[in-house]
Amino acid sequence: DIVMTQSPDSLAVSLGERATINCNSSQSVLYSSNNRNYLVWYQQKAGQPPKLLIRWASTRESGVPDRFSGSGSGTDFTLTINSLQAEDVAVYYCQQYYRNPQTFGQGTKLEIK
Amino acid sequence: QLQLQESGPGLVKPSETLSLSCTVSGGSISSSSSYWAWIRQPPGKSLEWIGSIYYSGITYDNPSLKSRVTISVDTSKNQFSLKLSSVTAADTAVYYCARQGYCSTTNCHFSDYWGQGTLVTVSS
Numbered sequence: 001d002i003v004m005t006q007s008p009d010s011l012a013v014s015l016g017e018r019a020t021i022n023c024n025s026s027q028s029v030l031y032s033s034n035n036r037n038y039l040v041w042y043q044q045k046a047g048q049p050p051k052l053l054i055r056w057a058s059t060r061e062s063g064v065p066d067r068f069s070g071s072g073s074g075t076d077f078t079l080t081i082n083s084l085q086a087e088d089v090a091v092y093y094c095q096q097y098y099r100n101p102q103t104f105g106q107g108t109k110l111e112i113k
Numbered sequence: 114q115l116q117l118q119e120s121g122p123g124l125v126k127p128s129e130t131l132s133l134s135c136t137v138s139g140g141s142i143s144s145s146s147s148y149w150a151w152i153r154q155p156p157g158k159s160l161e162w163i164g165s166i167y168y169s170g171i172t173y174d175n176p177s178l179k180s181r182v183t184i185s186v187d188t189s190k191n192q193f194s195l196k197l198s199s200v201t202a203a204d205t206a207v208y209y210c211a212r213q214g215y216c217s218t219t220n221c222h223f224s225d226y227w228g229q230g231t232l233v234t235v236s237s
Contacts, residue, residue: 001177040223049209049227050160061225093160097222101175104160 002026002096006105012113019081021108023094028074031098038098041070041079044107045090053092054079086112115140117210117228125204125235131197135210135228142191143168148216149193150224151184153206161206165216166193173216200235207232 003026013019029038037057042050052061054070057077067082081088089112094105121133135149142149151163164174166184174182183196197204208231211224 038220049211049230050224051227052223052225055223095160095223097220100173100218100220101177102162102221102223104162106159 002103004103004105006108010109012111013084014113016083021079021092023077023105025075029096029098030074040095042093043090115226119210119228119231126237131200133195134192137191143188148213150211150213151195152209155206165221173221202235205235
């Protein structure tokens with residue numbers, strides 16, 4: 001199985017500042033034939049199901065604020081949240097869908113400092 | 114707007130079989146561009162893909178659970194179901210049903226629509 005490792009496990013950022021979450025996969029999730037990274041980011045608020053934020057490592061979902069951005073390729077990926085808002089408090093997960101079984105990172109808990 | 118809703122017992126005894134259903138509304142479970150997944154999340158932990166099914170009945174399983182998992186579909190009811198046998202306390206989790214846009218024996222894609230989840234506790 002492809003192991004997804006996120007860092008840090010938790011993060012406290014001041015309102016209006018930038019939050020950066022990293023995700024590393026144990027093998028590349030870049031599919032060479034279409035040059036796409038098979039990685040998504042989810043946001044999960046307390047008591048709610050995960051919400052899809054970003055697909056293909058960097059394509060933001062419709063309705064997701066543009067302060068959320070995804071980057072990276074191959075095995076190393078980053079979710080950046082610019083100008084942190086109070087409503088961004090959540091646990092963030094990365095997930096690879098390059099190879100079954102699809103696997104998730106352990107999650108990064110984002111709080112307000 | 115596609116909606117999914119899980120239903121089933123919230124408490125299951127050890128060694129018994131966990132049974133859940135997911136009802137899809139706002140769209141057809143027989144859509145050629147949709148696959149239907151079960152994902153679980155133990156309390157305070159990350160997510161685990163259990164498996165996915167196409168309306169034709171083709172299934173895609175996580176090998177870690179495969180021997181205990183049965184996923185089925187009922188197109189007449191716009192529902193799909195999960196059975197997990199021989200449960201232990203380690204199977205205590207919130208179980209989500211979700212929609213995926215693609216599956217193959219190689220890979221299943223991400224989940225873009227999720228149910229609210231249902232907590233299943235395994236305890237005597």
